[in-house]
Amino acid sequence: MTIGATVAPAGATRRAVPAHGSRRTYAAYALVTPAAALMVIMLLGPLAGVIALSFSDYQLGAPHFSWIGLANYQDLFADKVFWTALRNTLTYVVIVVPGAVIAGLAIALLIQSGTSLRSLYRTIYFLPVMATLIAMAVVWEFMLHPQFGLVNGLLRGAGLPAFAWLQDRSTALYALCAIGIWQAVGFNMVLFLAGLVSIPKQLYEAAEIDGASSGWARFRLVTWPMLGPVTTFVVVISGIRSFQVFDTVHVLTKGGPSKSTEVLIHTMYTEGFEFFRSGYAAAITVVFLVFVLALTLIKSRLADRGVHYT
Amino acid sequence: MSNAHPIPFRAILRHVLLIAGAAVMLAPFIWMISTASKPQTEIFSSELHLIPYRFALAENLREAFAKANLLRFLLNGIIVTVSIFVLQVMVALPAAYALAKLRFFGRETLFALVLFGILIPPQATAVPVFLLLHKAGLLDSYAALVLPFTISVFGIFLMRQFFKTVPDDLVDAARMDGISEFGIVWRVMLPAAIPAVTAFGIFSVVAHWNDYFWPLIVLNSEHLRTPPLAVAHFRNSEAGTSYGPLMAAAMVIIAPLVIAFLFAQRRFIEGITLTGIK
Amino acid sequence: MAQIELSAIRKSFDGNDVLKGIDFRIADGEFISLVGPSGCGKSTLLRIIAGLEPQNSGEVHIDGRPVDGIRPSARNLAMVFQSYALYPHLSTFDNIAVPLRMRRLSAIERLPLLGALLPGRRAKERHIRADIEGIAEQLDIAPLLRRKPGQLSGGQRQRVAVGRAMVREPLAFLFDEPLSNLDAKLRVHMRAELAELHRRLKATFVYVTHDQAEAMTMSSRIAVMMGGELIQAGTPAEIYHEPGDIRVAEFIGSPKINVLPGRIRKDGGVDVPGTALKLTCNAAAGDCRIGVRPERIELGTGPFSGTVIHLENLGAEAFVHLAVEGTGSRLIARLADVRHLPAMASSVAFGFAPDAVRLFDPAGKRIELRLEQAERIREPAHV
Numbered sequence: 001m002t003i004g005a006t007v008a009p010a011g012a013t014r015r016a017v018p019a020h021g022s023r024r025t026y027a028a029y030a031l032v033t034p035a036a037a038l039m040v041i042m043l044l045g046p047l048a049g050v051i052a053l054s055f056s057d058y059q060l061g062a063p064h065f066s067w068i069g070l071a072n073y074q075d076l077f078a079d080k081v082f083w084t085a086l087r088n089t090l091t092y093v094v095i096v097v098p099g100a101v102i103a104g105l106a107i108a109l110l111i112q113s114g115t116s117l118r119s120l121y122r123t124i125y126f127l128p129v130m131a132t133l134i135a136m137a138v139v140w141e142f143m144l145h146p147q148f149g150l151v152n153g154l155l156r157g158a159g160l161p162a163f164a165w166l167q168d169r170s171t172a173l174y175a176l177c178a179i180g181i182w183q184a185v186g187f188n189m190v191l192f193l194a195g196l197v198s199i200p201k202q203l204y205e206a207a208e209i210d211g212a213s214s215g216w217a218r219f220r221l222v223t224w225p226m227l228g229p230v231t232t233f234v235v236v237i238s239g240i241r242s243f244q245v246f247d248t249v250h251v252l253t254k255g256g257p258s259k260s261t262e263v264l265i266h267t268m269y270t271e272g273f274e275f276f277r278s279g280y281a282a283a284i285t286v287v288f289l290v291f292v293l294a295l296t297l298i299k300s301r302l303a304d305r306g307v308h309y310t
Numbered sequence: 311m312s313n314a315h316p317i318p319f320r321a322i323l324r325h326v327l328l329i330a331g332a333a334v335m336l337a338p339f340i341w342m343i344s345t346a347s348k349p350q351t352e353i354f355s356s357e358l359h360l361i362p363y364r365f366a367l368a369e370n371l372r373e374a375f376a377k378a379n380l381l382r383f384l385l386n387g388i389i390v391t392v393s394i395f396v397l398q399v400m401v402a403l404p405a406a407y408a409l410a411k412l413r414f415f416g417r418e419t420l421f422a423l424v425l426f427g428i429l430i431p432p433q434a435t436a437v438p439v440f441l442l443l444h445k446a447g448l449l450d451s452y453a454a455l456v457l458p459f460t461i462s463v464f465g466i467f468l469m470r471q472f473f474k475t476v477p478d479d480l481v482d483a484a485r486m487d488g489i490s491e492f493g494i495v496w497r498v499m500l501p502a503a504i505p506a507v508t509a510f511g512i513f514s515v516v517a518h519w520n521d522y523f524w525p526l527i528v529l530n531s532e533h534l535r536t537p538p539l540a541v542a543h544f545r546n547s548e549a550g551t552s553y554g555p556l557m558a559a560a561m562v563i564i565a566p567l568v569i570a571f572l573f574a575q576r577r578f579i580e581g582i583t584l585t586g587i588k
Numbered sequence: 589m590a591q592i593e594l595s596a597i598r599k600s601f602d603g604n605d606v607l608k609g610i611d612f613r614i615a616d617g618e619f620i621s622l623v624g625p626s627g628c629g630k631s632t633l634l635r636i637i638a639g640l641e642p643q644n645s646g647e648v649h650i651d652g653r654p655v656d657g658i659r660p661s662a663r664n665l666a667m668v669f670q671s672y673a674l675y676p677h678l679s680t681f682d683n684i685a686v687p688l689r690m691r692r693l694s695a696i697e698r699l700p701l702l703g704a705l706l707p708g709r710r711a712k713e714r715h716i717r718a719d720i721e722g723i724a725e726q727l728d729i730a731p732l733l734r735r736k737p738g739q740l741s742g743g744q745r746q747r748v749a750v751g752r753a754m755v756r757e758p759l760a761f762l763f764d765e766p767l768s769n770l771d772a773k774l775r776v777h778m779r780a781e782l783a784e785l786h787r788r789l790k791a792t793f794v795y796v797t798h799d800q801a802e803a804m805t806m807s808s809r810i811a812v813m814m815g816g817e818l819i820q821a822g823t824p825a826e827i828y829h830e831p832g833d834i835r836v837a838e839f840i841g842s843p844k845i846n847v848l849p850g851r852i853r854k855d856g857g858v859d860v861p862g863t864a865l866k867l868t869c870n871a872a873a874g875d876c877r878i879g880v881r882p883e884r885i886e887l888g889t890g891p892f893s894g895t896v897i898h899l900e901n902l903g904a905e906a907f908v909h910l911a912v913e914g915t916g917s918r919l920i921a922r923l924a925d926v927r928h929l930p931a932m933a934s935s936v937a938f939g940f941a942p943d944a945v946r947l948f949d950p951a952g953k954r955i956e957l958r959l960e961q962a963e964r965i966r967e968p969a970h971v
Contacts, residue, residue: 023659027491028414035405036420038461042439043427049438060444107331114324123575124332127339129582130571132520134538135560138545139342142553150341153358182335190579244431247522251542265433265523272437273527281437289434296429479764482640483673487752488661488690501677 050289053282060276072283082284084259085267092177092263093242099181100238101231104188109223111189112196113215122193126186133183137248140179141166166252169260176248176261184241188234195230199223236299240292264288346370346557353553370554371562377548377555380562382533383540387566390455390536391515397460398514399507406469407495411481421470427463433523440527454528455536459518465510472506473499512581519567537563590651590759590792591616592637597646599632606632608816609646614760619786619793621803624813625839630796631764633813637794638762639663650759661690666753667762670769672745674737680748681720681733687756688716723751743774750785760792767802779805800840804828812836834952837879843907845946846885846919850878856958858947862914863891867942871955879946882907885921887930890939894919896930910936 054072058065076082111121128136143150144165152162165175203222212221246265249255255262255270264284272281340360345353349366352359374380408414409421439458440449448454476499484498500507522538529535535543544559571578592614599607607629614620622630635641637648639660648655655663666687674683689698697709724730727747737745746766753761763782767775783806786793797803803810804824811821812835820832831837837845851859852875856868860878887908894910897918906926910919913935921938923929930936947955 024412024491025414028408028412028417031404031408031412031491031495032414032420035401035461035466038401039423039427039463041442042458042461043430043435043463044423046435046438046442047430049441050434053437060441103331107328110324110328114321116321117325117328119575121328121332122579123572125335126575126579126582127568127571128335130516130567130578131339131564132538132541132567134520134522135541135563136338136342138541138556138560139338141545142345142557143338143341147356148354148553150337150358153356156356157358182338185335187582190582240431244433246433247538250522250526251545268433268436269523269527273440278437278441285434285437289431292431292434293429477669477671477673479669479671479673480675482635482638482660483667483669483752484675484686485640485660486638486665486667487687488659489686498675501675504677 050282050285053279054286056279056282058279060278065279068279072280075280076283076287081259081262081267085255085262085264086287088173088259088261089243089245089263091173092180092245093239095174095177096180096184096242096245097235097238099177100184100188101234103181103185104234105192105227105231107185107189108192108196109219112193122190125189128183129186129190133247134251136183137179137251140175140182140248141252144175167257169257172253172257172261176245176252179248180242180245184238188238191230191234192227195227196223199226232299232302236295239295243288243292243295342557342560345553346561348554350552350554366554367558370558373552373555374544374559374562377552378540378544378559379533380540380559383535383537384562384566386534387519387537389452391518393452393456394459394518395511395514397456398462398465399511401460402462402465402469403500403503403507404492404495406466406473407499409466409470410473410476411478412491424463424466424470428467436523436527443528449528450530450534452534455525455534458524462510462514465514468510469503469506472503476502508577509581512578516567516578516582592760592792592794593649593652594633594637595647595649597633597636597648598644599629599636599641600644606816607636607643610818612811612818612821614792614794617790617792619783619795619806619808621795621797621807621810622813623797623800623803623810623839626798628813629816630798630813634667634762634764634794634796638665638667661687664756664759665762666756666758666760667764668746668749668753668766670765672737672749672766672769674745674748674752676737678736679733680724680729680735680737680740680751683737683748684720684723684752684755685716687752688719691756692716719755720751723755727751727754742770743778746770746778750782754789758791760794761789763793763795763797765797766795768797768799775802782806801842804840810840812839814839830954831879831946832954834877834879834948834954837946837948841881843882843920843922845879845881848878848880848912848917848919849915850876850947852876852955858945860892860915865942865945867945868958869947869955870958871947871949875950876955877948877950877952879948880919880940880944882920882922883924884940884944885919885938886940887921887923887936887938890937892939893935893937896932896934896936899929899932901926901929908936910938 055067055069056065057068057071107121107125111118111125142148144152146152146162146164146167149165151165155162163171165171199222203226204218207218207221210221212218244265245263246269249261249263249266250269253261255266265288268281268284268288271277271284344360344362347365347367347370348362349364349369352362352364352366405420409417409424435458443449443454443457448457480498480502481494484494489497519536520538521536522542525536525539526542529539532543541556541560541563545556548556594610594612594614597607597610598605610629610633622633624630632641636643639655639658639662643656650663650665675686678686692712692715693709697706697712720733721730724733727750729744729747729751732740732744732748737748740748749766766782767778770778779802782793782795786806795803795807804827807824809821810824810827811818812827813819814833814835820827820836822830827836827840831840834847838847848860850865851861852869852871852873853859854873856870858865858867858869858876858878865878892912894912896908897911898909900907900909903926906923906929908921908923908930910921911917912919942957945957947957949955
């Protein structure tokens with residue numbers, strides 16, 4: 001920009017490699033450097049670090065550490081708490097994913113099947129997604145209060161037995177699942193709504209002309225196949241999010257009573273940030289990562305086979 | 311179809327089902343407001359009523375603000391979320407522009423790493439990042455809350471996809487007009503990308519306002535607490551006793567985002583579901 | 589004003605040669621059109637002149653000075669883009685002001701708030717305003733200065749883009765298919781406007797288009813590019829009437845030139861299958877191709893006959909599609925008089941004057957004729 005209004009004097013000696021080409025390349029490197037550096041420091045480096053740590057007995061504050069190979073994993077697989085946590089996490093996923101996906105789809109279909117009050121319903125169902133989960137978890141805790149809670153109050157009113165939901169080891173995990181579904185439904189609903197809106201209207205008209213006269217027939221012929229990619233995506237993202245369950249557990253049950261709500265990330269948190277057994281926590285993280293990446297892999301496999309309509 | 315009938319049965323059924331579901335979705339909010347408005351004696355009564363006999367919202371709020379420095383925690387929430395968002399944009403936008411519009415050696419590799427980075431859940435890197443901050447002496451500070459999130463690979467990906475749709479001609483025109491590559495990012499691409507940046511901003515702010523895991527790990531000091539951490543601590547210290555003030559505090563904590571959401575629903579839903587375009 | 593000289597420009601993308609050594613000289617004040625089918629390298633050449641793309645080898649001189657390695661903005665050229673490339677967030681006024689502000693204001697003066705406080709900026713902004721208002725007056729866009737590009741029609745955006753180019757008083761204007769996003773009617777109108785603008789500014793215009801009609805109607809010279817090479821340059825009339833290559837002949841003119849298969853005899857005479865033409869050439873015996881423009885085909889008399897297979901009556905003129913008997917080839921004749929059209933499926937005799945014939949060798953190169961017999965070839969063949 002320092003070159004004047006007219007063409008610069010013929011002093012350009014860099015004619016073999018036109019300089020503005022490489023100038024733009026320098027600019028490109030300057031532009032990506034902060035992002036690339038931060039990515040290495042905050043994402044890729046730590047990812048490699050967590051794998052490396054899982055082979056060490058590093059403890060925060062310990063004077064030295066050594067490489068111990070698979071010992072952390074051996075300990076982990078020999079630890080009953082780990083297996084409990086894994087089983088609880090999988091139970092949580094297996095309940096919350098179908099629950100939140102089916103409810104989300106049903107609500108989206110109901111909303112889309114009429115024209116009135118659409119945005120009001122959408123707002124109401126989406127509200128739990130927006131509200132800080134920790135705050136709402138505290139509210140849920142009081143709703144589930146054995147004596148003064150709304151839930152038991154209603155049950156008693158209906159003449160049904162009441163429970164000490166979060167304090168009873170047979171119900172605590174399911175209570176957390178219910179909160180998980182309540183929170184995730186709105187998100188899934190919105191994704192399904194977007195998917196429904198993008199289905200071309202002519203397809204329904206064509207289906208009707210082709211003899212699919214009932215709503216169910218049209219759903220089977222058009223809606224369900226056309227929602228295929230969205231459904232895959234919603235299932236996988238719900239799965240990944242459910243695997244990450246932590247907030248409600250930590251604030252409401254701390255994994256109890258008697259480990260009945262212990263989940264992977266909570267175990268990792270306890271080991272890594274309460275006992276500062278970093279190496280052991282890293283091994284748990286790696287197990288968690290394997291599950292999450294496996295889900296992602298399934299998604300990309302399914303996505304390749306999904307219905308494409310452009 | 312159904313509006314041809316005098317009594318649109320299906321329309322009524324739709325509303326009945328949706329209202330029943332809505333009642334479940336709203337129950338915690340209603341219960342929260344109801345409890346926050348009740349005096350202690352009404353809260354601890356086994357008789358169920360939503361509307362308090364005596365409104366005590368003001369005193370519950372007063373007590374909540376007296377027991378916890380809620381304003382400070384809200385301010386912390388604002389400081390942290392805004393800092394994270396601003397830094398994310400400053401880091402992501404130039405990179406996204408370079409990835410979308412410039413040709414340089416290593417571009418494909420970098421973009422592949424970005425796509426890979428999106429797959430990594432935040433909990434996976436928690437232990438090493440924590441140790442890193444510990445070594446740097448940054449634990450228990452705003453920096454500890456902000457720094458790990460300054461890089462948003464998802465933000466880079468999102469903005470890169472958006473910049474791809476900006477015509478190359480516009481970039482060339484800016485070059486002809488004498489704007490430098492750096493200037494193009496901020497004077498041409500950013501203004502063109504305002505809708506995408508807004509959506510990403512909502513996504514980012516909501517995610518970090520509501521985040522509990524990370525502040526829980528890196529914070530000790532009370533004065534740095536973010537809103538979710540504040541509620542959790544409030545709950546732990548008042549457990550089982552003062553539900554009225556606790557519900558009032560929960561109301562205060564969720565209010566900023568919920569109110570913003572009610573005012574700009576479309577934008578918020580768009581922003582929150584951004585992950586849906588992956 | 590400027591002359592632009594290109595010597596031995598080569599460019600390849602990922603191993604594909606896009607430009608294979610372009611030598612060309614654009615004189616001061618010329619309106620040059622670079623035409624060719626898409627992918628011929630014309631846009632790349634324009635971008636190399638602009639400095640937006642570096643060439644692999646070769647040099648660009650503007651007014652005798654090499655500009656390689658100099659930033660696009662420092663070459664003092666202006667460019668109008670196909671998509672207009674207006675900044676969507678800026679008003680018309682601010683769009684036109686960008687190049688002036690970038691050039692006249694210092695980096696500090698350009699700062700959003702602080703800059704406005706600096707004493708020098710006010711005076712400079714006044715000059716910028718005056719310049720822009722002058723341009724707006726000329727281009728008839730003064731009422732649009734407050735609007736954003738999104739509120740303008742295609743033609744208005746086009747004018748704003750031209751205004752942004754004009755305001756910097758460049759050495760030369762570069763146009764990259766600027767009319768192709770407009771509808772047909774507006775395109776014809778803008779053609780006249782651009783030609784008029786060129787006459788007024790007397791500046792050098794380099795205009796890239798794939799539309800031969802635009803090139804024919806506006807330019808003082810046309811350069812035809814094919815497959816990365818510049819194969820012919822000349823005035824529109826030269827390019828149309830004396831194409832040096834069959835690809836040029838086929839690209840320029842609508843409907844396309846008719847091409848009939850032919851043979852050159854040993855004595856230099858030329859045969860269309862079954863009919864000898866009354867002309868000779870100096871080329872060696874062998875196959876050749878005979879090109880005749882549609883308007884030079886005369887229906888009613890002549891040594892050939894064909895069946896009418898399609899008629900297009902445009903009102904002012906008509907095109908008659910014929911299947912030539914005996915050869916299987918088709919051709920199109922343009923009739924200026926639409927009142928006497930042959931009937932569909934009827935057989936018509938036709939012919940053409942020897943001077944209407946353009947002869948090409950099998951490789952497509954032009955073969956010069958010896959036109960000693962100037963008379964028309966209407967008599968039956970004399971084999």
